[in-house]
Amino acid sequence: MPDGPSIAVLSGGISLEREVSLRSGSRVADALSDRGHQVARLDVDGELVHTLDNGGFDVAFLALHGAAGEDGTIQSLLELIGLPYTGPDVLASALAWNKPIAQGLFARAGLAVPPRVTLSQQAFREMGATAAVDRIATELSLPLVVKPASGGSSLGLTIVEDTSRLPQAIVGAFSYSDVVLIEAFIDGTEVAVTVLDGHALPAVEIQPKEGAYDFAARYTPGATEFYVPARLDDLASAACARTAVTATESIGGRHISRADLIVDTQGTPWLLELDTCPGLTETSLVPLAAEAAELGFGALCERLVELALRDAESST
């Protein structure tokens, strides 16, 4: 397709999810070039603006995970350069990246969000938050999920079943963010719903073979079983789809997002978080949803490029 757009696939960077991003990036680049597109893979480093300015690119495909790639930083830079890009704009990216803010918006939009407490390092260092830690367990009841307020891949996440383990889990989560989220653990079926251009794709059910859906369960092929569509009744499936679409709208998302949900025994979907630059590796959830929607991975990537170009056109 020599007349097609020249695509810069951005991946890597110095985020903690660099490796996952590089894997997403190479898969996207391969899929797009298999479909005849002109593709260049770029790492995010000090030369980026120079390379983008001089590369003659028509569009940037963001296969970036973690800070700078997902929090609005790169989006802002691309706006400045005037290069269309896949995924949400600066504000939506920044809102989704900050999990406590995003959860507040989700709750305001009427979605079920796990009961939670947000604590910053400052609260511990300067305000004696430790004296209130005991109340967390009473307030939210065990087990608890302790995680950093930003970032993906379950990095820094601990499930705490015993209050005495809480301080260590909090310190661990602070390694990834200055703010930690402590949530009530919701028991139920774990599902992920991809929203593509405002429409929900079939829900993917996640069942790790051992323990939690942690880093190893996410990125080791075969460590997790997936069911597509998820084994939910029609009512719960529809509720999941609605939740994912509403969540995306509530932060002003576009093109693509992935909502991570737990469906409890009553069929209520609890929204854990919304990822606006979801993983596209061989074991990632969005590609599985695309396959189930009979879209295929290559077509999904192509569609995202079209959406980026469409929105750039409509905004000029």
Place this chain on the structure above:
Amino acid sequence: MRLDTDPYLSRYATRVNGMNASEIRALFAVAARPEVVSFAGGMPATSALDMEAVEAVVAGVIADAGALALQYGGGQGRPELRELLVEVMRHEGVPGHADDLVVTVGGQQALELVAKCFLDDGDVVLAEGPTYVGGIGAMSSHRAEVRHIPMDADGMDVDLLEEALERLRAEGRRAKYVYTIPNHQNPAGVSLSLPRRERLAELAERYDLLVVEDNPYGLLDFQDRRLPSLRSMIPDRVVYIGTMSKTFAPGVRTGWIAAPGPIRDKLVLLREAADLCPSNLTQMIVERWLSTQPWREQIKRFTELYRTKADAMLSSLQREMPPGVSWTVPAGAFYIWLTVPAGIDTSDLLAKAVGRRVAYVPGRGFYADGAGGDQLRLCFSYPELERIPEGITRLGELLHDELELVQAVFGDAAPSPDRRHGGPATGVGG
């Protein structure tokens, strides 16, 4: 519909169970970026080699015997190279004959072949705690159970080794071998003292033990001191592993095993099944390096450089580390082993460290049993000398900050994590 991201799962051998993606490995992808001062990779400073000399060596091999260099070779390795490797061993006072040697693809293949030669499912190996991560990998991939023997500033605690041997005897089992890195150990940076070597030799006789003596660093002593090798003390009980990776270059992937005849024969057969033969090309490069270049001088240059770097790191540590942090003082080679106060988990902390543009290896990787959460390895051989103080300053600030955070979060409930590690926490305190 059930989707399997690995449709081959039911076909794998049991030995690949537990080979999973890891967060730590993923973080190392960031550590490799130039912005980060990385004390992580245990790598020699190959930039300190005389590249003109190396170029002449490589060109000379092709010019003089290109067709032979590009041909298959014998499974035991070239006799000419084995003669020269015996000289390298002699330079360190390790006895041997060319016929005892099997040339391997670096020391790592030697570890793998030895594990393959001796270990069945569930066999016990005794090893220092902490020990070389690649050694654990080789033994674990053959499904052996690695039991650690704690160390202190004099290396493996031989009294505890004896206790472990007694415990095994009481269980009606025996260790297939004892794995030790006696000189400037990776990761602890300490050496097995002479009295302990003697005691280990005596225990080997008493308990009928085989010892795998892994010696990558013996020639890199800052004072040019040599302790007697276990091979020189109990030759019939030792499988000795050497490598050119630290004294010349890891890029030539040349190591060797010196073993008693019957073991050597098995190792040659195993290696032929694995990769047929070592590369003639790199063997001939090493031969020419050892026969035409002043390699002893090069080792001196490396050692001098590493000593300077170790001094820089030690004085930076002394200046920058908060109270409660302790570390080993190396007398050679590559590494310093650091123990941090309770409540700090070095695996968790790596993310923050990388955020501050400094990297290390968390301690847990050096134990097969999950210990080492309050320890970490610093490698000083590879980073540029000028960047060492900068990196240690970043690490010091990070640890100061983390200690404050731990105190703030834990409050009066003082953290008391498992202190199951036996790694040498002694040495100089901050």
